[in-house]
Amino acid sequence: MSAELPILYQSDDLVAINKPHGLLVHRSPIASDASEFAVQLLRDQLGQRVYPVHRLDRKTGGVLLFALTESMNALMQQQFMDGLVHKTYLAIVRGYTDDQQTIDYPLRRDDGSGPGQGTLQEAVTHLRTLQRTEVPIPFGKHATSRYSLVELTPETGRMHQLRKHMAHILHPIIGDRPHGCNKQNKLFLAHFDMNTMLLHAQQLRFTPPGAGEPVVVTAPLQDEFERMVDSLRFSVYGLQ
Template sequence: MSQLINTSQPLSLLYQRSDLVAINKPHGLLVHRSHIASDASEFAVQLLRDQLGQRVYPVHRLDRKTGGVLLFALSESMNSIMQQQFAEGLINKTYLAIVRGYTNDEQDIDYPLRRDHRNGGDAASRPGVEQEAFTHVKTLQRTEIPLPFGNHATSRYSLVELTPTTGRMHQLRKHMAHILHPIIGDRPHGCNKQNKLFKDHFEMNTMLLHAQRISFTHPITSEVITITAPWQTEFGRMFSTLFESGSLPIY
């Protein structure tokens, strides 16, 4: 199987200045220590702190199996400001995913979600309470490959651009499962049979979700900052395997 994390290499820095830094997080790397992933011994916060030689503050989160842009503040004050921007929906985020089936050209998903785990906070953030959740889906490419699955002689997949306007836990994973186009490699929200197919046939053991881009206005300079992350190796390998075009739509 492909090795997803190579901690002998420094984290790839996408953006760096005195108050903010962004990395291209590898698939499989936790942002920080978590009681629900006791098997992990290395974390993005720890690795970046050691690499830069200073304390770092993650201003948002990415799932362990999601790769791509992850933004850190380099001071407590900037961390508070940037977290407030995220909370107010002032940070524009774009993801790419490879999903099962042929998706619509474009689609808006307006489907409330419940939190998965108790995580403190106010009543609206606790398990059992529904929160509004919105995601825009745009299909970039579709493919059909001669790989039998179930009663079908072929398998169909889509490369989609996902733009969430809310930031709920596992929002993109749950929304794509809700419209019956689960993200490949997603557990537990995805299709276990498809996940097994990819593991057995392609030796693919990650989730095909990539945080492609974030854009925001810098709170001090008022400069519009856009940070884009190249796909990690495993995502690129699966794109090249499934789709006819060998070029990655990085923009």
């Protein structure tokens, strides 16, 4: 990655970037093919150590927040655990979703092999449909294909929560593997040469420790997501 990471917000002890789709936050044994990581790239870009205070999936783009000191890292991680950080995502999903829906569906912990692995954890996601579209692309027995552009607000922060919840209500996120629809993913690859997961961390809202004023960090859509918004005939008005 030759270009610098886009910085969306920076203070004395916090910095937020617009993480590209496909970039790992940090080195992982389950992704041995990766040679670049957000932690190292941002460290080299700023010339100082950085601490990711939360995580985004490799395939997810958007707002990623880092602390610049160990003490701020601990304080911000506590805010995330206490539910004091409001997160908003955008996703393009299969089919027509309800106008609004709360998905209250416990998920099994699958983020490691330590104590608690496999146990059910409470997981809640709020969905709001922003737009719907129907495009003249045959799919199965249907002459057209239908998609929805949705806003997702997780109340909890389980691993792959949004991906699993959308699959659970039968509106999987386009480009998601393994939780999505392989047939839809193949359709997007064939028609649009697109294999990015269409999940974008659009916004974080929080009050930094020691600060009186809340901070709102918003990430513009990245190129592939924006291209699919245009290709599927959604309107980009109001999404940036």
